[in-house]
Amino acid sequence: MPLIIYKSHDGSTQEVHAEVGTSIMQAAVDNGIDGILGECGGCCSCATCHCYIDPAWVAKAGEPDSTETDMLDCVLEPQETSRLSCQVIITDEMDGIIIAMPESQY
Amino acid sequence: MSEHCIIIGASHAAAQLVSSLRQEGWEGKISLIGDEPNLPYHRPPLSKAFFVGEKSEDELLIRAADFYEKNKVDLLLGSRVTKIDRDAKQITLEDGAEISYTKLALTTGARVRKIPFTGSELAGVFYMRDLNDVKQTHKFTAPGKSAVIIGGGYIGLETAASLRKIGMKVTVIEAMSRVLQRVTAPEVSAFYTRVHTEEGVDIRTEAGVDAIVGEKHVEGVRLADGTTVPADLVIIGVGVIPNIELAEAAGITIDNGIAVNEFATTNDPDIVAAGDCTNHYNPIYDRKLRLESVQNATDQAKIAAKSICGKPEAYNALPWFWSDQYDLKLQIAGLSQGFDQVIIRGDSEQGRSFAAFYFSEGRFIAVDAINRPKEFMMSKRALTSGQIADPLKLADESIEIKDVFN
Numbered sequence: 001m002p003l004i005i006y007k008s009h010d011g012s013t014q015e016v017h018a019e020v021g022t023s024i025m026q027a028a029v030d031n032g033i034d035g036i037l038g039e040c041g042g043c044c045s046c047a048t049c050h051c052y053i054d055p056a057w058v059a060k061a062g063e064p065d066s067t068e069t070d071m072l073d074c075v076l077e078p079q080e081t082s083r084l085s086c087q088v089i090i091t092d093e094m095d096g097i098i099i100a101m102p103e104s105q106y
Numbered sequence: 107m108s109e110h111c112i113i114i115g116a117s118h119a120a121a122q123l124v125s126s127l128r129q130e131g132w133e134g135k136i137s138l139i140g141d142e143p144n145l146p147y148h149r150p151p152l153s154k155a156f157f158v159g160e161k162s163e164d165e166l167l168i169r170a171a172d173f174y175e176k177n178k179v180d181l182l183l184g185s186r187v188t189k190i191d192r193d194a195k196q197i198t199l200e201d202g203a204e205i206s207y208t209k210l211a212l213t214t215g216a217r218v219r220k221i222p223f224t225g226s227e228l229a230g231v232f233y234m235r236d237l238n239d240v241k242q243t244h245k246f247t248a249p250g251k252s253a254v255i256i257g258g259g260y261i262g263l264e265t266a267a268s269l270r271k272i273g274m275k276v277t278v279i280e281a282m283s284r285v286l287q288r289v290t291a292p293e294v295s296a297f298y299t300r301v302h303t304e305e306g307v308d309i310r311t312e313a314g315v316d317a318i319v320g321e322k323h324v325e326g327v328r329l330a331d332g333t334t335v336p337a338d339l340v341i342i343g344v345g346v347i348p349n350i351e352l353a354e355a356a357g358i359t360i361d362n363g364i365a366v367n368e369f370a371t372t373n374d375p376d377i378v379a380a381g382d383c384t385n386h387y388n389p390i391y392d393r394k395l396r397l398e399s400v401q402n403a404t405d406q407a408k409i410a411a412k413s414i415c416g417k418p419e420a421y422n423a424l425p426w427f428w429s430d431q432y433d434l435k436l437q438i439a440g441l442s443q444g445f446d447q448v449i450i451r452g453d454s455e456q457g458r459s460f461a462a463f464y465f466s467e468g469r470f471i472a473v474d475a476i477n478r479p480k481e482f483m484m485s486k487r488a489l490t491s492g493q494i495a496d497p498l499k500l501a502d503e504s505i506e507i508k509d510v511f512n
Contacts, residue, residue, distance in 0.1 A: 047483060
């Protein structure tokens with residue numbers, strides 16, 4: 001199972017082994033990582049699972065669709081590598097991916 | 107006695123409560139009791155992705171099974187609580203077992219409102235709330251078959267869209283003069299009626315149901331005007347009522363739901379409640395609310411956890427909702443009830459993307475955003491922070507939505 005490294009706003013990290021096919025959001029929720037909320041359960045409706053993909057891993061995370069892009073345009077503190085983590089599905093190639101979390105989801 | 111928090115109702119609120127309790131430092135025992143055999147699962151996909159088979163049962167789980175193991179939660183699923191004894195601080199299960207608590211959380215949710223139509227006991231007639239309801243429904247869905255949905259609310263319309271996706275003939279029966287009448291502006295109702303009609307759904311408004319007809323299996327729905335709409339499947343979606351009986355019997359204050367204060371605490375300081383079953387004061391709208399939403403279940407559960415852990419924080423969240431039908435992503439921020447002005451941004455009469463902004467006495471109170479994620483996001487923030495929006499600018503699409511809320 002690929003290793004996902006979640007980095008909190010305060011710099012602390014949590015490492016999680018997650019199943020291929022699940023989302024970065026779901027893996028966070030299943031492991032009680034509280035920087036990612038995922039209130040809508042992953043249907044790209046709430047933008048409470050905003051994260052920053054480590055630049056070295058962006059290509060492996062795929063491209064956001066237009067709904068996600070529009071939502072990301074309006075989140076707090078967007079960055080170049082912002083994604084909604086419910087839309088990033090874990091693959092074998094993501095082993096070791098670093099996911100930084102914003103200070104707040106609201 | 108060592109600390110023990112019992113959570114009654116394995117719901118959205120319960121899943122959050124478990125997580126928040128541990129995050130807030132609760133070291134005592136946690137027991138989660140639910141009358142369904144399942145771990146807490148996402149209910150919204152029941153009428154959507156799960157209904158059409160795009161999501162599996164496992165994918166519905168809010169948190170994976172090992173989450174509860176890691177957080178040392180005693181699971182008592184498929185088990186019903188029959189009594190709360192507040193003096194003895196213990197609950198009684200259906201099988202007679204008594205369990206003591208130091209803190210109790212009621213996340214009992216809501217159940218479907220049942221209407222005793224003649225024929226509602228026929229095979230092929232369903233209400234939709236639980237996973238099991240939908241699994242049963244699956245036996246009656248097939249391309250080319252006919253379905254009648256009683257109730258043109260969100261659940262009814264979402265189910266209509268799902269049934270069309272499966273390839274069924276669908277009729278929606280609504281008693282009021284328009285669908286979504288209780289929750290949206292006429293423009294939004296007209297939009298949904300148009301889209302559903304374009305997608306092949308027959309929407310009948312101001313239509314009363316006389317009886318559900320059939321021998322053993324449902325064959326149709328007879329309307330008040332005497333016509334009968336053929337049906338192999340009937341789904342009734344006419345709202346829900348909060349599960350308050352257990353609390354009421356224990357002497358907990360009830361007021362259109364389990365009455366809680368801003369700390370999600372009932373009149374018993376050791377008993378909290380969260381989610382659909384509660385009635386609480388919302389400071390943004392300055393009135394008491396009983397909300398049926400994932401947002402409220404999740405956010406109020408966090409507040410309840412803080413209270414249990416002795417770190418009370420007042421609840422002050424903006425209600426928001428969503429509904430997915432066909433290619434329509436509806437995102438709702440705020441509560442539109444009581445609006446006296448609606449501003450439409452975009453064209454609700456053509457196409458499939460616009461936003462309806464609701465105002466009351468000049469104050470912006472809510473938005474229905476259809477395939478308009480930016481309008482939703484900006485409105486949600488504005489409603490939370492009390493930002494002011496100029497109605498004229500909202501209607502003007504030449505102005506970027508981000509510049510309207512500045």
